[in-house]
Amino acid sequence: MWKLLIRSIPVNLKRNAGTYLLMGLLVATGMYIAAAFSGITYSYYQAGEENRLVSNEEDGQFQVDKPLDTRAEEAIAQNGYELERAFYFDVDMEDGTVLRVMKTRQGIDKIVLDNGELPKKDTEAVLEKCYAYFHGLHTSDSISVAGVDFYLSGIGSVIDYEMPAAVMNDFSSDSDAFGLLFVTDECYKNILKSLVHDTREVYVYAYRLAEGASDEDIRQLLVDELGLLPHLIDIIPKENNNRMGSSRDDNAPYGVVGLLTGAGLLILISMVFFLRIQLSLEKQSSSIGALLAMGVKKRDIYPMLLLPSALVAFLGGFGGFLLSRIFTMAEVAGSEGFYSIPKVRMISHPLIFLYCVLMPPILCTVMNLILMRKKMSQSEVSLLLARNDEKSGNGGIFAAMVVGILIAAIIFMAGRGVGQYCTTVKERLPDEIRYEYVYELSGEQTEVPRGSMGAFAHVFSLEDHGYIRDIQFVGIENGDPYFDANVEGLDGGIVISTAVASRYGLDIGDKLYVYDPLTRKPYGFDVRGMTDYSVMLTVFMNIGDLRTLLGLEGVAYNMVYSDSPLDYNMDQLLHCAAKKDLLSPIEQLEPEVNTSRDTFYILAILFYTVVMIYLIQFAIARSRKDVACLSAFGYGSSELIQVFTSKLLAVACVSTAISLFVAYRISELMMPFLIASTPIGIMIDYHLPEYLIHLTGALAIIALSAVLGAKRIESTDCLYYLRSRE
Numbered sequence: 001m002w003k004l005l006i007r008s009i010p011v012n013l014k015r016n017a018g019t020y021l022l023m024g025l026l027v028a029t030g031m032y033i034a035a036a037f038s039g040i041t042y043s044y045y046q047a048g049e050e051n052r053l054v055s056n057e058e059d060g061q062f063q064v065d066k067p068l069d070t071r072a073e074e075a076i077a078q079n080g081y082e083l084e085r086a087f088y089f090d091v092d093m094e095d096g097t098v099l100r101v102m103k104t105r106q107g108i109d110k111i112v113l114d115n116g117e118l119p120k121k122d123t124e125a126v127l128e129k130c131y132a133y134f135h136g137l138h139t140s141d142s143i144s145v146a147g148v149d150f151y152l153s154g155i156g157s158v159i160d161y162e163m164p165a166a167v168m169n170d171f172s173s174d175s176d177a178f179g180l181l182f183v184t185d186e187c188y189k190n191i192l193k194s195l196v197h198d199t200r201e202v203y204v205y206a207y208r209l210a211e212g213a214s215d216e217d218i219r220q221l222l223v224d225e226l227g228l229l230p231h232l233i234d235i236i237p238k239e240n241n242n243r244m245g246s247s248r249d250d251n252a253p254y255g256v257v258g259l260l261t262g263a264g265l266l267i268l269i270s271m272v273f274f275l276r277i278q279l280s281l282e283k284q285s286s287s288i289g290a291l292l293a294m295g296v297k298k299r300d301i302y303p304m305l306l307l308p309s310a311l312v313a314f315l316g317g318f319g320g321f322l323l324s325r326i327f328t329m330a331e332v333a334g335s336e337g338f339y340s341i342p343k344v345r346m347i348s349h350p351l352i353f354l355y356c357v358l359m360p361p362i363l364c365t366v367m368n369l370i371l372m373r374k375k376m377s378q379s380e381v382s383l384l385l386a387r388n389d390e391k392s393g394n395g396g397i398f399a400a401m402v403v404g405i406l407i408a409a410i411i412f413m414a415g416r417g418v419g420q421y422c423t424t425v426k427e428r429l430p431d432e433i434r435y436e437y438v439y440e441l442s443g444e445q446t447e448v449p450r451g452s453m454g455a456f457a458h459v460f461s462l463e464d465h466g467y468i469r470d471i472q473f474v475g476i477e478n479g480d481p482y483f484d485a486n487v488e489g490l491d492g493g494i495v496i497s498t499a500v501a502s503r504y505g506l507d508i509g510d511k512l513y514v515y516d517p518l519t520r521k522p523y524g525f526d527v528r529g530m531t532d533y534s535v536m537l538t539v540f541m542n543i544g545d546l547r548t549l550l551g552l553e554g555v556a557y558n559m560v561y562s563d564s565p566l567d568y569n570m571d572q573l574l575h576c577a578a579k580k581d582l583l584s585p586i587e588q589l590e591p592e593v594n595t596s597r598d599t600f601y602i603l604a605i606l607f608y609t610v611v612m613i614y615l616i617q618f619a620i621a622r623s624r625k626d627v628a629c630l631s632a633f634g635y636g637s638s639e640l641i642q643v644f645t646s647k648l649l650a651v652a653c654v655s656t657a658i659s660l661f662v663a664y665r666i667s668e669l670m671m672p673f674l675i676a677s678t679p680i681g682i683m684i685d686y687h688l689p690e691y692l693i694h695l696t697g698a699l700a701i702i703a704l705s706a707v708l709g710a711k712r713i714e715s716t717d718c719l720y721y722l723r724s725r726e
Contacts, residue, residue, distance in 0.1 A: 019621055020312045022614040023272060027316025028323065029607050030265030031356040033411070035324035037258025039348045043328075044251040047344040054342075055110045055159045057244075058206040060215055060237040061086065062222065065442065067203050072226050079221060080210025084108035086160070089192055089199040091146050091181075098166065099131070099145055099181045103188045108206045109160045111182055112342050115139050116154025122187040125150040129157050130164050131179020133337040145181060146191045157340040158182075160206065163246035164340045165585065167575065168236070169470055169679055172585035175337055200442075200570040216520070223518065232518055233574070234459070240468040240517075242679065247339040249467075253673060257414060264407045266359055268611075271400040273309050273364040275618065306368050313360035321356035324348070331595055338592050397619055398651050404611035405655045408604045409663035412694075415600020417667040417684050422593035424683040426586050429535045433579050434482045435561040439568055440575040444556035449566050453480055454557030456543050458550060460514035460523065464503070469679060471500065471514065473539045474559070475546035482561045485531040485540035492549065493528035495540040499681025501530055503537060503672070512539070523549070534681050608698065612652060612705035619648050620709050645709055649702060656698045660691060 051057070067087075068076075076083055086109065088102045104118055104126070105111055111118065111126055116139040119125050125145075127137060132155050137143060141152050158180065163170075166178045183191070192201060207218060215237040222228045222235065238244050328346035440457070448454040456475040461468050478488045485495040496506060506512060508527055515522045531540065543555060560566065568576070664686045671682050 019618065020308070022610065022617060023309075024312045024316035024319070026272060026610050026614055027269055027313055027360050028320040029603075029610055030262065030269060031317045031320030031360065032323045032327075033320075033603055033607070034258045034262025034265065035321045035348065035352050035356050036327070036329045037254040037261070038352050039258075039324055039346060040251050040329055041255025041258070042349050042352070043344055043346045044248050046347060047341065048245060048248045051112060051159055051342055055112050056108050056208070057159050058084070058108050058238055059209040060218070060235065061160070061204055061206045061241070062218075062235040063202065063204045063233040064228065064231045065203070065233060066231060068205070068228075072228065075226060076207075076218075076221065080213065081218060081221075082108065082208035084206040086204045086206045087201055088204065089195070089201045090166075091191070091195070091199060093145070097131075097135075097177050097179070099179050100166070101145070101181050101183060101188060101191060103185050104182045105158065108208055109158050111154075111156045111158055113154045113156035114342065116152070116156070119153050119182065119184050119187075121151075122184050122190070123149065123151055124153040124184070125187075126154040126156055126182040127152050128161065128164060128175075128180035128340055129155050130173065130175035130337050130340045134176045135179075143181075146195060148187070148191060150181070150183070157342060159244060159341075160241065161243055162339055162341055163243045165243055166581075167577070168242055169472075170242070170585055172589035172678075173338065173340075174581075174585040174588050175340070176588060177581070177584055197569045197571060200573060202574075219518075219520070229518065235518060237468075240461070240470070247341055247344070256673070257411075261407065261411060262355065264403070264410075265607075266363055268400060268403045268407060269313070269360055270363040270367050271396065271403065272614070272618075273313065274367045275396045275400060277305065277309060277368040306365055309364050309368060310361040313364040314357060317356045317358070317360040321348075321353055324356075329599060338588070397615055397648060401611065401615050401648065401651055402655045402659075404615070405608065405652065406659045406662065408608035408611065409656070409659040410666055411600055411607065412604035413660075413663040413667040414670060415597045415604065417671050418593055418600070419597030420684050421671065421678075421680075421682075422586070422590055422597075425535055425680060426590060428683070429586065430579075430583060432533045432535055433582055435563060436579045437562045437565055438577055438582075439560040439562070439566060439573055441558045441560065441568075442572055442574050444558055445560075446554070446556050448557055448560050449562070451564065452560050452562035452566060453482060455480070455559040455561065456546055456555075456557055457559045458546060459517065460539075461517045462504075462512075462514045468517075469537070470517070471537050471539055473541055473546060475541050475543035477543055483531070483540060484533075486529060487540055487542040487545075490528050490542050490545060492545050493526040493541075495529035495531055496527055497531055497533035497536055497538045497540075497681070499534050499537050499683075500539060502534070502682040503680075534683050537679055537681065605697075605701070609701050609705070612701055613708055616645055616648060616705045616709040619645055645706060649706060652702050653699065656702070657695060660694055660698075661686075 067085075073083060084105060084107050086102065086105070088100050091099050091101055093099055113126070114129055116126070125143070127143065132138065132152075137152060137155075139152055139155055143150050143152060161180055163173045164175050164178060164180065165173045192199070209215070209218065215235070219235050222232060325346075325348065330344075330346050435453075444456075445454070453476075458473050458475075459470045460473055461470050463469070473494075474483070476483055476485065476487055478486065487495060494512065496512065500506060500512070504512070506527055508530060510527045512525045512527060513522065514525070525539070541549075547553070547555065565578075668682075668684055671684055
C-alpha cells in the first residue's frame with residue numbers, strides 16, 4: 001500500500017505542475033538572494049583574511065614630522081614592537097595624475113603580486129594594480145616617472161592601500177588619477193634627491209604590536225616615554241584606517257541584507273506552502289478518510305501529502321543556491337579597478353548551502369505537519385463526509401501577499417537608498433566646496449597670501465557604528481567667504497554641518513562628545529548652530545576658541561583656502577588639493593554604486609512579480625469549481641477575475657502603497673549601517689513624484705498578474721470540474 005501511495009506523488013506533481021513551478025521559482029528567487037548576498041560577504045572576508053597573512057598586515061601606523069632617531073627606533077624594538085618605514089613622496093605625472101613612490105616593503109604590508117616579480121634593479125618597479133588597470137599598463141611595459149624610465153617588473157597591491165586614495169579620509173578611491181609605485185631603496189633616494197623642492201617626503205611608520213600589547217600601549221610609549229608628541233601628526237590603528245579593509249567593510253552589509261532577506265523570505269515561503277497543503281487537505285479529506293477506513297496507517301499517508309511540497313522546496317532551494325554560484329553578483333562587490341586587492345574568488349560557505357537546501361523543505365514540512373495532524377485527528381466518518389471542495393477564505397493569501405510585498409519593497413528601497421546617497425553626493429558636493437584650492441601647511445603661519453583665507457583645523461575622533469570616525473574641526477573667523485557658519489559669540493560652542501547632524505542625530509542645544517586621537521583627552525561641545533553642508537562631516541568653531549582649547553596662543557593658520565593656485569613649496573605643505581581632485585572620486589564611485597542599486601532593483605521587481613503572479617494564480621486555483629459553475633451561467637473571464645480576485649487585487653494595491661512608504665522608513669534606519677565605512681552625512685529622502693512613479697510601476701505588475709489570472713480562468717475545463725462537483 002505504501003508503494004502504491006508513493007506512486008501518486010508524480011501524478012500530483014504533474015497535475016499541478018504550473019502551481020508547483022511557481023512555488024519552486026519563489027523559493028529559488030528567495031534563496032538566490034540570500035545565498036548570493038551572503039556569498040559576497042563571505043568571499044571578501046576570506047580573501048581579506050588570506051591577504052592579511054600573506055602581506056603581514058600592520059596593526060596600525062603613525063606619522064611624524066621628521067624621521068625617528070636611532071634611539072627611539074631601538075626603544076620601540078626593545079619593547080617588542082615591529083616597525084616598517086613606509087615613507088613616500090608624490091610625483092606629478094605628465095598626464096595630470098599622481099604617483100606615490102615608495103620603497104619595496106620588507107616586513108610589514110608587503111606587496112602581493114598579481115603577476116611578475118619585485119624590482120631588483122634601479123630601473124625596475126612594481127605598479128599598483130588599480131592605477132595599472134585604468135591606464136592600460138601591464139607587466140613588461142614601461143612608464144616614465146620623474147624623468148626615469150621604469151620597466152614594470154610586476155603588478156600588485158598593498159593591504160594599507162586597499163582603497164587606493166591619496167587622502168585617508170576620502171570617501172572613495174580615484175585610481176584614474178592616483179596610484180602607487182614601488183622601487184628599490186637606491187632608486188627611491190635618487191628620485192627624491194632629484195626633485196628637491198618639487199615634492200615632500202612623508203614619514204609614516206607601520207607597526208606590529210608586541211604580544212599582549214594594544215594600540216593604547218604604543219601610543220603611551222610614543223607620547224609619554226619617548227616624548228614624541230610635538231612631532232606626532234597622527235596615530236592610526238588599522239581599525240580607524242579607511243583605506244584598510246574597505247572591501248570587507250563595504251561588502252559586509254550585503255551579508256546582513258542577505259540573511260535578513262532570507263529570513264523574511266522563509267517566513268513568506270512557509271506561508272505559501274501552508275496555503276498549498278491546506279488546499280490539498282481540503283480537497284482530499286474524503287479520500288484520506290476512505291484510506292483510513294480501509295486500514296491504511298497514518299504514517300503511510302503522510303509521505304503522499306508531504307513529499308510533493310517538500311521536494312519542490314528542496315529543488316527550489318538547491319536551484320537558488322546553484323544560481324548564486326553561476327551568477328555570483330561579483331560585479332556588485334566592486335570592479336577590478338575599485339579595490340586594490342588580490343583577485344577575489346567568489347566562494348560560498350557550507351552553512352549557506354545547508355541554509356538554502358534544508359531550511360525551505362524543513363519549514364514546509366513542519367508547517368504541513370501542523371495542519372495534517374489537526375486534520376488526521378478527525379474521525380474517519382468526519383473525513384468521509386467532508387465535502388471534497390475548496391474553501392473560500394482568503395485570509396492566508398492576504399497575509400502572504402502583505403508579507404511578500406513588504407519584503408520586495410524593502411529590497412527595492414535598500415537599493416534606492418544606496419543609489420540616492422551617491423547621486424546626492426555628486427549633486428551637492430560641488431556646491432559645498434566653494435574654494436578652488438586647499439593647502440594643509442606643515443607648520444603654523446600668522447599671515448596668508450593675498451586673496452586667500454586662513455583657518456586652523458584639528459581632527460577629533462568619535463565612535464560611529466563600530467568605526468572610529470575622524471571629524472575635522474575648522475576654526476574660522478566670521479565672514480569667511482568659503483564657509484557659511486556664523487562663529488561669532490559661540491563662547492567655545494560649535495556649529496555643526498547638517499551632515500554631522502544627520503549622521504549622529506544632533507540638533508541645536510545637544511552636545512557632541514569627541515576625543516583627541518593623540519592625547520585621548522575627551523571633549524564635550526555645545527551645539528550652538530547648524531550650517532547647510534549635507535555631505536562633509538565638518539564642525540566649525542571660532543578660530544580663537546579652538547586654539548585656546550588646544551592650549552595654543554594667538555591666531556595662526558594651518559589651512560589656507562583660495563580661488564587661485566598659491567606659490568607654496570612642497571616642503572611647506574602636508575597636503576594640497578584642487579577642487580577637481582576632491583570631486584573626482586565620486587566619478588569612480590558612481591558606476592560601482594549604480595551597479596549595486598540596479599541589482600537590488602532587478603531582484604525586488606522579480607520577486608514582487610513572482611509573488612503577485614503566484615498568489616493570484618493560487619487564489620483562482622483554489623476556486624476552480626466555483627469558476628466552473630459561474631462559467632456555466634455565462635460569466636466571462638473578465639467578470640470572473642473581478643469576482644474571485646477583486647479583494648486580492650485591492651489588498652495588493654493598498655499593501656503596495658503602504659509598503660513603499662514603510663520600506664523607505666526602514667531604509668532610513670538601514671543607511672547608517674550600509675554606508676558605515678563612508679565618512680559622509682546620511683542623505684535620503686522620498687518625494688511624491690518619485691513615489692507615484694514607483695506605485696504606477698507596481699500597479700502595472702499587478703495588472704499583468706490579473707491578465708495572466710484571466711488567461712488561467714479561460715483555460716479552465718468547466719465540464720471537468722462540474723462533473724467532479726456533481
